[in-house]
Amino acid sequence: MKFTLNIWRQKGSDERGRFVTYEAHDVSSGMSFLEMLDGVNQRLIVKGEEPVAFEQDCREGICGSCSLVINGIPHGPDRGITTCQLYMRRFPDGAVITIEPWRARAFPIIKDLVVDRRALDRIMQAGGYVSVPTGGAVDGNVLLISKDQAETAMDAASCIGCGACVAACKNASAMLFVAAKVSHLALLPQGKPERTSRVKAMLEAMDREGFGSCGNQNECEAVCPKRISVCFIATLNREYLRAGVVEPGLPAEPESPHAESV
Amino acid sequence: MMKLDPKIPPGPLETKWDRRRFSEKLVSPTNKRRITVIVVGTGLAGASAASTLGQLGYQVECFCFQDSPRRAHSIAAQGGINAAKNYQDDGDSVGRLFYDTIKGGDFRSREANVYRLAQVSTQIIDQCVALGIPFAREYGGQLANRSFGGVQVSRTFYCRGQTGQQLLLGAYSALCWQIERGQVTMRPRTEMLDLVMIDGLARGIVARDLVTGRVSIHTAHAVVLATGGYSNVYYLSTNASGSNVTATYRAWKQGAAFANPCFTQIHPTAIPPGDAHQAKLTLMSESLRNDGRLWVPTMPADHRCPGDIPAGERDYFLERRYPRFGNLAPRDLASRAVKAVCDEGRGVGPGGQGVYLDFADVIGQQGLDVVRERYGNLFDMYQRITGEDAYHAPMRIYPAPHYTMGGLWVDYNLMSTIPGLFVIGEANFADHGANRLGASSLMQGLADGYFILPYTIGHYLATAKLTPVGEDHQESRAALQRVTSRVSRLLNAKGCRTAASFHREVGQLLWNHCGMSRNQEGLKSALTSIPALREEFWRDIMVPGSGEAFNQELEYAGRVADYLEFAELLCHDALHREESCGAHFREEYQTDDGEPQRDDSRFAHVAAWEYREGTSPVLHKESLAFEFVQPTTRSYQ
Ligand SMILES: Cc1cc2nc3c(=O)[nH]c(=O)nc-3n(C[C@H](O)[C@H](O)[C@H](O)COP(=O)(O)OP(=O)(O)OC[C@H]3O[C@@H](n4cnc5c(N)ncnc54)[C@H](O)[C@@H]3O)c2cc1C
Ligand code: SF4
Ligand code: FES
Numbered sequence: 001m002k003f004t005l006n007i008w009r010q011k012g013s014d015e016r017g018r019f020v021t022y023e024a025h026d027v028s029s030g031m032s033f034l035e036m037l038d039g040v041n042q043r044l045i046v047k048g049e050e051p052v053a054f055e056q057d058c059r060e061g062i063c064g065s066c067s068l069v070i071n072g073i074p075h076g077p078d079r080g081i082t083t084c085q086l087y088m089r090r091f092p093d094g095a096v097i098t099i100e101p102w103r104a105r106a107f108p109i110i111k112d113l114v115v116d117r118r119a120l121d122r123i124m125q126a127g128g129y130v131s132v133p134t135g136g137a138v139d140g141n142v143l144l145i146s147k148d149q150a151e152t153a154m155d156a157a158s159c160i161g162c163g164a165c166v167a168a169c170k171n172a173s174a175m176l177f178v179a180a181k182v183s184h185l186a187l188l189p190q191g192k193p194e195r196t197s198r199v200k201a202m203l204e205a206m207d208r209e210g211f212g213s214c215g216n217q218n219e220c221e222a223v224c225p226k227r228i229s230v231c232f233i234a235t236l237n238r239e240y241l242r243a244g245v246v247e248p249g250l251p252a253e254p255e256s257p258h259a260e261s262v
Numbered sequence: 263m264m265k266l267d268p269k270i271p272p273g274p275l276e277t278k279w280d281r282r283r284f285s286e287k288l289v290s291p292t293n294k295r296r297i298t299v300i301v302v303g304t305g306l307a308g309a310s311a312a313s314t315l316g317q318l319g320y321q322v323e324c325f326c327f328q329d330s331p332r333r334a335h336s337i338a339a340q341g342g343i344n345a346a347k348n349y350q351d352d353g354d355s356v357g358r359l360f361y362d363t364i365k366g367g368d369f370r371s372r373e374a375n376v377y378r379l380a381q382v383s384t385q386i387i388d389q390c391v392a393l394g395i396p397f398a399r400e401y402g403g404q405l406a407n408r409s410f411g412g413v414q415v416s417r418t419f420y421c422r423g424q425t426g427q428q429l430l431l432g433a434y435s436a437l438c439w440q441i442e443r444g445q446v447t448m449r450p451r452t453e454m455l456d457l458v459m460i461d462g463l464a465r466g467i468v469a470r471d472l473v474t475g476r477v478s479i480h481t482a483h484a485v486v487l488a489t490g491g492y493s494n495v496y497y498l499s500t501n502a503s504g505s506n507v508t509a510t511y512r513a514w515k516q517g518a519a520f521a522n523p524c525f526t527q528i529h530p531t532a533i534p535p536g537d538a539h540q541a542k543l544t545l546m547s548e549s550l551r552n553d554g555r556l557w558v559p560t561m562p563a564d565h566r567c568p569g570d571i572p573a574g575e576r577d578y579f580l581e582r583r584y585p586r587f588g589n590l591a592p593r594d595l596a597s598r599a600v601k602a603v604c605d606e607g608r609g610v611g612p613g614g615q616g617v618y619l620d621f622a623d624v625i626g627q628q629g630l631d632v633v634r635e636r637y638g639n640l641f642d643m644y645q646r647i648t649g650e651d652a653y654h655a656p657m658r659i660y661p662a663p664h665y666t667m668g669g670l671w672v673d674y675n676l677m678s679t680i681p682g683l684f685v686i687g688e689a690n691f692a693d694h695g696a697n698r699l700g701a702s703s704l705m706q707g708l709a710d711g712y713f714i715l716p717y718t719i720g721h722y723l724a725t726a727k728l729t730p731v732g733e734d735h736q737e738s739r740a741a742l743q744r745v746t747s748r749v750s751r752l753l754n755a756k757g758c759r760t761a762a763s764f765h766r767e768v769g770q771l772l773w774n775h776c777g778m779s780r781n782q783e784g785l786k787s788a789l790t791s792i793p794a795l796r797e798e799f800w801r802d803i804m805v806p807g808s809g810e811a812f813n814q815e816l817e818y819a820g821r822v823a824d825y826l827e828f829a830e831l832l833c834h835d836a837l838h839r840e841e842s843c844g845a846h847f848r849e850e851y852q853t854d855d856g857e858p859q860r861d862d863s864r865f866a867h868v869a870a871w872e873y874r875e876g877t878s879p880v881l882h883k884e885s886l887a888f889e890f891v892q893p894t895t896r897s898y899q
Contacts, residue, residue, distance in 0.1 A: 034541065039539060050807045050815075059541060063338065064333060120330070121438070124438045128438055130435070137391065158427075161330065
């Protein structure tokens with residue numbers, strides 16, 4: 001198979017970027033999208049040219065490193081997978097494919113298709129944990145957790161922190177990412193003691209980092225490789241409201257301030 | 263002269279760890295604040311250690327090469343984590359987990375370490391639950407368990423097929439808390455490229471900021487390496503593509519002994535390699551062997567569709583060879599059995615590199631829905647990669663390099679032969695002997711990081727004489743110089759071959775000569791080919807771009823350069839070990855029916871190799887005394 005690739009190239013964060021066209025030859029249908037890019041890069045290197053920078057590590061959809069916008073869609077055309085899980089058999093021979101980085105104010109471009117996603121880590125540092133020291137934990141079976149509850153918590157906890165939800169959102173909001181973590185911990189007894197401060201701190205951090213507000217368009221859910229449900233955004237809003245009631249001083253409006261008024 | 267003192271506490275096995283903890287010196291809370299510890303790595307081992315050290319009051323500087331600590335390779339572990347909780351009341355105990363691990367490792371690990379691992383395993387689960395890890399639960403709300411390769415009790419805890427992810431996110435969240443508290447300074451996208459040694463002690467590292475390219479010195483009172491394993495020396499493996507040997511290898515060159523490098527685990531159930539462009543092998547979780555049956559056609563070169571081959575013409579080779587364990591035989595035996603039937607020409611799929619993993623029976627007995635619930639995500643993954651539907655035709659699988667039992671030598675306190683250099687997780691050699699059992703690496707990583715290192719490092723810090731050192735110390739400058747000159751050498755070669763092409767070549771060489779089975783002739787030929795390939799590398803490598811910028815090809819080329827040296831060490835070790843044990847199978851040492859022959863009279867030792875400039879590495883032996891278990895022939899028949 002053969003493909004024409006329009007790839008975003010940008011030397012550094014302060015430089016201007018542009019699309020450059022490359023031909024990908026000798027592609028087999030069983031190749032992954034990233035292996036196809038490896039091939040393009042191998043040819044560039046041999047010519048002494050700088051290969052296209054892109055991020056990857058596990059290549060099996062779990063580390064959250066890979067992050068390409070393919071033909072306008074974060075992680076490409078198929079639902080429920082990451083870029084590294086996309087195979088070339090998905091594209092017709094001879095197709096023209098556009099490849100861009102995640103685009104969001106909070107994710108500055110480092111080089112080509114690589115962006116800086118540390119803002120997501122900083123949101124986690126603001127409160128995405130149970131502050132329990134090592135040692136002295138009670139036996140794991142002391143607190144029983146119903147199977148359903150554990151499964152729902154696991155649904156939320158499956159987020160890989162890739163940031164596709166941000167890249168897909170016209171407001172570049174990180175609501176789905178924050179919702180996943182807040183919901184995961186709010187659903188479990190271990191997360192309950194800090195749920196009030198957690199939701200508040202994480203949403204504040206999200207604003208501080210320059211992510212936009214939620215426009216309820218659900219594009220995030222559509223591109224999420226782990227199919228994190230927007231229902232968790234409702235859980236997040238409920239947690240925020242509850243925090244306002246429990247902790248005076250926080251606004252207790254019926255609508256979450258993070259939902260954009262339409 | 264290097265001395266290997268394992269520092270194992272004397273006395274009864276059950277109380278060794280308690281007594282060691284009691285006899286250790288403690289660092290006072292005020293002093294902890296003045297002590298800096300460097301932790302390289304944020305996988306299960308590194309993240310748990312860094313967060314715990316931070317919480318104890320030390321100043322921690324933590325490094326990883328990914329953009330976020332949450333992306334360390336541990337994230338990819340699927341199956342589960344073992345612990346001797348005996349929640350199932352099926353006869354499990356600390357003693358049994360200890361025995362299974364020692365036996366699974368083919369009596370090539372230290373009793374004292376393994377016993378301690380089994381002891382702390384129960385605490386790990388409690389800690390993880392407290393951190394909010396959503397382990398699978400029973401309907402009654404209790405923690406669920408499953409059984410995992412090579413054992414007969416159900417002691418594996420899991421979170422669907424994403425156990426590593428959840429455990430790592432738990433450790434990462436603990437790390438986030440300490441970062442927020444200012445106890446840990448996190449440096450992502452920063453790669454350690456050398457160790458700073460001052461007065462014979464590990465006092466810091468040289469690291470390159472992968473975004474700006476700046477190379478800098480970081481000094482500390484002690485250094486902890488939690489940098490993972492080196493399966494990627496084989497080029498194709500189940501590991502994340504960034505996993506590499508550089509940190510431990512460079513520490514080796516500064517004097518840390520490297521133990522048992524040839525103990526490399528080849529996992530039986532990965533998706534078979536496809537074409538030459540393939541960048542990695544994808545693991546199919548071992549849990550599939552709980553229900554799937556492995557078989558090949560009885561006749562060689564039988565190209566019929568699997569469904570057309572009648573039961574009488576199928577060889578369920580694991581059930582035949584290991585009737586007691588059947589398809590759950592340990593990894594090393596299963597992988598070799600797969601290789602054996604493929605070598606006989608009975609392999610299936612492209613190139614005859616594959617065997618069937620068949621679910622027809624369990625689907626027939628329990629229904630499609632049960633199988634879909636249990637393994638749905640794995641079947642989906644298989645379909646995505648191969649384009650085949652495993653609900654209707656058997657999967658094809660083939661062994662793949664997966665885990666490295668070898669690593670830097672450490673004593674009972676997890677300290678290497680360099681005082682002040684501690685090594686934890688997959689990066690050390692300690693607990694799995696010649697073969698690791700499923701679900702025990704996650705256990706070891708968290709045991710080391712949460713519960714063992716934080717104690718033992720305290721004793722070192724309380725007793726060592728540590729004068730203040732800085733970036734301008736001449737040894738710091740020398741280490742920096744080693745790094746910068748290497749970087750410029752890579753950039754200036756301006757040859758015409760890519761790092762990947764060399765990586766593939768050395769990987770193939772090792773796979774052929776030092777892979778699932780080894781022999782003297784093959785190893786000797788590898789030992790002559792590798793130096794030649796290395797010379798060619800330095801002559802002909804092409805690394806475009808500059809060192810003062812984000813340059814992924816430069817990072818990669820540096821790692822490949824280290825593989826090209828390390829591969830030799832691996833072969834030396836495999837050549838010296840004239841026995842077959844665990845994952846190390848020397849063709850010269852096998853019984854008539856192809857079972858491995860271990861030689862306890864000559865090889866009941868840890869092989870710890872010392873670096874010597876310009877000559878072959880020097881072998882030191884730590885003999886393994888078995889006081890509490892009797893080494894037996896490891897039979898699973
Ligand atoms: C596909 C797969 C499935 C697995 N499933 C299981 C399972 O079910 N159960 C089980 O027990 N085990 C499993 N394992 C094994 C287990 O995942 C690993 O052995 C374990 O996670 C290793 O953890 P670690 O903390 O030692 O290292 P890693 O998780 O590999 O982390 C290494 C860290 O070191 C950093 N690092 C490395 N070098 C440098 C450097 N030079 N400079 C800076 N940072 C550096 C990396 O950035 C990373 O943060 C599996 C392995 C694979 C590949
Ligand atoms: S919510 Fe989904 S898209 Fe967003 S970071 Fe998590 S996994 Fe990625
Ligand atoms: S490379 Fe890890 S998710 Fe794609």
